[in-house]
């Protein structure tokens with residue numbers, strides 16, 4: 487069953503800004519799906535439309551078969567939203583008091599409320615700090631509290647907008663483990679990220695977005711392959727004459743050719759076969775052929791867009 491879908495989804499802002507342009511995708515139930523794209527690609531706009539806080543200007547979207555515009559009340563009940571940052575948590579209250587408040591807003595009271603809050607604190611690893619003021623919390627703990635809030639109504643679909651932005655690597659790792667547990671519960675998770683390593687670590691599939699449209703959808707490795715048709719070849723023990731010959735070929739991109747008998751190259755199509763033959767004929771046996779990682783493919787995409795990349 488499809489949990490989240492968008493068809494020709496378009497959002498234009500007053501003044502002509504186009505955040506989504508005929509965006510179409512489907513997320514099956516039980517999948518962790520990553521939305522990956524540079525600043526301004528339209529990720530947050532898509533999350534806002536799917537969580538019914540923003541109306542589309544064209545096309546349609548649905549959650550568990552319910553249209554986000556016509557059936558907004560139903561969609562709202564089935565979606566938990568976790569936006570990052572400090573918005574929405576009350577710093578002067580403790581984690582438990584925050585959750586008590588949100589659980590009460592969802593109509594829980596008495597023992598049912600206390601039990602639900604205890605389960606959420608346990609689930610998000612906050613039980614030991616439940617009675618501390620939230621403004622003493624680290625970024626990672628605040629984000630776990632946000633997640634607990636998103637889970638108050640036990641929604642089958644969760645939307646996480648940059649959940650690990652600003653977290654240290656350990657906190658981010660722990661948060662990703664939590665996301666994996668949510669999938670194990672059978673929930674569908676849609677998360678936006680700029681972090682390709684995160685997308686590779688937690689997402690079953692990713693959608694790469696550019697200027698409000700889908701550039702590629704698939705498993706993290708297949709998306710890397712769609713963005714680039716380049717093959718990567720690393721070889722060591724290469725005779726100097728062969729290194730020189732490879733460096734001189736215009737259709738071969740030499741990523742690293744300065745390390746004596748080691749070369750790292752990018753090629754594509756027929757050239758890949760020719761380069762491999764050349765290396766094997768020269769007696770090279772230490773040879774690895776692969777595809778660029780999702781991160782390399784993503785950085786290449788940003789560069790193609792003329793965006794500065796710091797590395």
Ligand SMILES: Nc1ncnc2c1ncn2[C@@H]1O[C@H](COP(=O)(O)OP(=O)(O)OP(=O)(O)O)[C@@H](O)[C@H]1O
Pocket residue numbers: 499500503504505523524525526527528529530531532
């Ligand atoms: N309320 C608004 N009014 C006008 N333009 C907007 C509005 N909200 C978003 N936009 C524009 O729509 C485009 C997509 O923005 P959006 O925030 O969805 O991108 P994003 O992929 O989430 O970016 P980021 O990674 O920076 O969060 C941007 O060009 C943005 O300037």
